[in-house]
Amino acid sequence: MISIKNLQKVFKSGTNQVQAVDDVNLNIEKGEIYGVIGYSGAGKSTFIRLLNRLEDPTSGEIVIDGEDIANLRAGQLRKARQEIGMVFQHFNLLWSRTVRENIAFPLEIAGTPKQERQERVDELIKLVGLTGREDAYPSQLSGGQKQRVGIARALANRPKVLLCDEATSALDPETTDQILDLLVNINEQLDLTIILITHEMHVIRKISHRVAVMEEGKVVEEGDVLDVFLHPKEKVTKRFVEQIMGDQEQDDTMETMLAEYQTGQVVRLHFVGEKTNQALISEVSREFPSVSFNILQGKITQTKKGAYGTLFVHIDGTDEDIKKAIQYISETSVEVEVNHNVS
């Protein structure tokens, strides 16, 4: 659906040159939530602004649904832009207009007749959960509500793709989660392709199907979120994954746990996407009633493709039963690492 080839953006000022986007090549499928992550200055904002030509590319191709956005002239560009919605970090609302009027704005620009405009606005208000706040002004809204207006406005002209530029970075964690849930709903209900840029791994983990990692203008790593989580190759990617997993921390506490348990075994279960932790532990407890399972600690993170992470479990019972329980777990997709055997 979106094909980006050899995309370059060089900013020039006097003798200074900054290569903000450096030979980016990506393919994004219809209906996908595609995340681009990178630290400040990596080129994410420039990249996303190239996609709707808020910036002009220095060279390269951006084909969205068969149309090369990079080479459109002014008139064609105006039309194409209506098919690309954008949500901004700081909402960019019109302060003298109500919620309803803000959402209607892109429809007015597109020349949508009044009756149709009103119907569409009503639909959007419902979709983003702003019923009852239609006549409020932006200054009377919370951050999350402002972003809901931003999202409704971006969807007004039924775009083919929604671009989100750090859409949750100005929000607190709880509101962030609500807005991310809304984006997932919209993606699923409308089968809408969403491209988002962020510096927060949490955003990628929670809603993205695939991710690209940017550094110094380049995409240094790309793939399914779960694959990238499990096998980060680049240093920068490892840093992002550590942000939410904290592996080093777990290795340190392992030693403490081993010292604590004198009977049974402490095992580390590695979840790689196929089974959820709760389902497995209750299933194995049911199968082996004579064995006790005690979850000691763990860090499991849910991605769009399943659970990923590790769980430390103390298993106690007779040697024979413990062995059978471990064998049972090993036969699922969960990898078992036996750390301790004292009996």
Ligand SMILES: Nc1ncnc2c1ncn2[C@@H]1O[C@H](COP(=O)(O)OP(=O)(O)OP(=O)(O)O)[C@@H](O)[C@H]1O
């Ligand atoms: N209009 C501009 N003129 C000159 N240089 C620019 C311009 N916009 C961005 N840059 C430079 O391009 C590089 C990439 O910036 P960009 O804002 O795209 O990165 P980013 O990953 O989005 O970071 P941030 O989250 O801090 O905005 C930086 O070195 C930045 O200084």
